Amino acid sequence: MSAICGFYDTEKRKDYRLKLPEMLKILQFWGPDWQSCWNEDHVGLGQATLVTVPEAKREMNSVFQTNHLRMVADCRIDNREELLPQLGITAGQDLFSDEEILLYSYLKWGETCVSRIVGDFAFALWDEKRKELFCARDPLGMRPLYYKWDGSVFVFASQIRAIHPTLTSDWNMDYFVDYLYLRGNSTDHSTPFQGVYRLPRGSYVKVSEKEFTVKSYWSLENTKSVEYRNDRDYDEHFRDIFFKAVRSRLRSIGPVSVIMSGGLDSTSIFSVAKCSAPDKDIFPVSAVFDRYKESDERDYIQMVLDQYKINDNEFVISDDLYMLKDYPEYSPSTDEPSLPQLSYALNYQLYQRAAKRKAKVALQGYAGDEIFGFHRNYISDYLRKLRLFRFMREAGQLAKCYNETMLNAVIDYGLKPLLFEEKEHPVLLPKYFNEAKQRFVEGYSIYDPVRRAQYEYINRARNFSFVQHYVSEALGMETRYPFLDQRLVEFMYNVPLEQKIKEAQTKVLLRRALKGILPDGIASRQTKTSHDHLLFDGLKHEWNHLYPILRKPVLEEMGLIYQGRLLNQITLYRHGQLSNGMQFYAALSLELWLRKYVKSEVA
Incomplete structure (x- = not known):
């Protein structure tokens, strides 16, 4: 992992040459292993690196360069095996870093290289021939990139504080409104500070003396639907993608930890990881509870440990790791608000335990719920399409599962979503609620309500950055998220609803496809464990x-x-x-x- 920064002064005033080392010094927190920079009169690039993969072990004194190109990158490429032969590299493939592969990809394909790369990336590239700065982010926005542009000077960095004083009150009020409307998620482009922007995911920006252009190169809405004749074909396709998503995230210079609960998502990741690399040092770290028995998942966790004969797992007793612990010093200072900040005490202890075992990579099950997109209102789609028999059957299963009457299930989850829309927000005043609603709901180009709901679920999967940048990287580790693999997200967005939810059971495709890989007791699990007591205890304390x-x-x-x-x-x-x-x-x-x-x- 890396943090990058740089500038391009199109009027060649040289104001930013001396600021580049200052920016890099700020970013050293996220890239402590080595730092490199390059600058000329009017353009400069910097990179601070945290080494987590074997190909990046050598220290760099300068930025990555070839011919007329210079580049800095925060990246992990997950389809290396596919790209290297296309680049004419067949021997010594392990000698090429991800950054070098990215640079050669641009050299061969130009700006369209971003559509060929699978992985997490944000990079900036100076093209001396074109006198152009090109910056891009991966389709799911896994790596951050912020910028400022005043019409003549373009400044960018992986963290806002490197390009803008955050102890200020030049607030972007729309950001706060949107954060509340989106239930704790940020938008794709704005930040809390006026004049500071986030490069949208799946986008690039080109800056030259004559041009400033931000352009989207990828959109989930434009991916193709997936339809097979039988469940077996869906299972095989899912299994192939999911194994690739996990296996490609196991590259590491040290042991790999999995932050594992007893739920479907994280246990699936651990199980597939062990099947993919049985000889690699992969161990689970789990939060368990002695006093709060209703939240303790040791019985489910033990099923995985027994199936894969694991005896070196880590249990973190978490009863006293409540939210907001030690307020007001409950969290490191951040450039943006984040829901996971409130749970810093628990997250830090889990990652600290992994760090003590010399792990350089941690896998997380985050976003499994989002890509499978469960909501009880899903049955309204059957009613809308007049699939009445299926509607009544699913309503009956929901009523049974949630101990409700059949009538209530029909009305609450079938009729109301079709007949009523949200008129008021419980927190936001009406003026701001209506403004936010107009920006988002009315701006959608997806008219199918179920498909739009699925898009919204995936769109909410953005609360990974706090743990990634302020917990794991602070401890010298990289957090990786297999469920946010681009290939997997595209596939799950486009499969039929019945492959995600059927007869009130969630994640049906995951359960089927991993039969025998996931312990039966977990694959058949119908409930989720709540950690609400950590919130209640935090407020009390x-x-x-x-x-x-x-x-x-x-x-x-x-x-x-x-x-x-x-x-x-x-x-x-x-x-x-x-x-x-x-x-x-x-x-x-x-x-x-x-x-x-x-x-x-x-x-």
């Missing part, structure tokens, strides 16, 4: 610090949210009553993040 803040929130002073609602709802959470969870959870995370920057009068 830290209430004396939180209550004065919640009495007069900054968000109320900004005029964004209803007066008194945040305090009332968080008080209910403190007493164990969880409703409208994600909306107020997002508001709490944003409020506490703002408190680090905004002086507010509190009693």
Whole structure:
């Protein structure tokens, strides 16, 4: 992994030449192993690297270069075996770093190389012939890239703080509104600060003396549907992609850890990892609970340990690792708000345990729920298409599964989604709710409601960056997310609904395709374990610090949210009553993040 930065002054004022070392020094936190930079009168590039893969072990004193190109990159290429022969490299393939493969790909294919590469990447490339700076991000936005452009100077970096003073109040209010509307997710382009932008995922930017262009090269909406005649073909296709997604993420200079609960997603990753590389040092790290028996998943975890004969796993006793532990020092300072910040204590302990075992890579099961896109309202699609027999059958299964009456299931999950739309947001004032709704809902080009819902689920899978950049990288590790493999996301978005949810059972394709690989007791599991008690305990333990803040929130002073609602709802959470969870959870995370920057009068 790396952090990159640079500038291009199209008017050649040389203002930024001395700033490049300062930017690189800030990014050294994310790339402590070696740093390199290059600059001329009007353009400069810098890279700070954390070494996690064997091909990147040698130290670089300069940026990557060939012919007329110079490049810095934060990347991991997952289809190396496919690309290297196409680049004419058949011998000594292990000697080529991912950055070099990326550079040679651009040399051969130009800007279209971004559509050929599978993996996580953000890179910047200076083309001396064209006098052009080219920057790009991967389709799912796994690696960050921020920029500023004033019409003559383009400045970019992997972290906002390297290009903009974050201890400021030049707020982008639309960002805060969208964060609340999207339940704790950021948009594809904006940041909390005016004039600072995020390069959208699946996009590139070209900068020259005559041009400044941001262009999308990939969109999930434009991928093709997948239709087979029988379940076996879906199973084989899924299994092939999922094994590739996991196997390609096992490259490491040290052991590989898997942050593993007893749920389907993380146990699937661990099981496939062990099948793919039985001789590699791969070990699970799991949060377990002694007091909160209802949250403890040791029985399910043990099924995996027994099947793969694992006796070197790590259990982290987590009863006291509640949310907001040690508030106000509950989390490192970040450039953007993030929901996982509230759970820093738990995440840090899990990764610290992996680091003690010398792991350089951690695999996470994050986004499994999003790409399979379960919501009880899925049965409304059968009603909309007049598949009445299937609708009644699925409604009956939902009623049985969630201990509801058949009538309630028909009305709540079948009729209401078709007849009613959200008129009010529990947190945002109507003015801002309607503005955000117009930006997102009415801006969709996907008219099929089920397909649009699936798109929205995948679109929400953005809360990985905090753990990646402020937990694992701080401990010298790279976190990788197999469920956010581009090939897998495209496939799951395009398979029929019945391959994801059937008879109220979620992830049916995963369960079928991994039969025999995943322990039967986990593959047949119908419920998920809740860690809500960590939120309730956190509010109880830290209430004396939180209550004065919640009495007069900054968000109320900004005029964004209803007066008194945040305090009332968080008080209910403190007493164990969880409703409208994600909306107020997002508001709490944003409020506490703002408190680090905004002086507010509190009693």
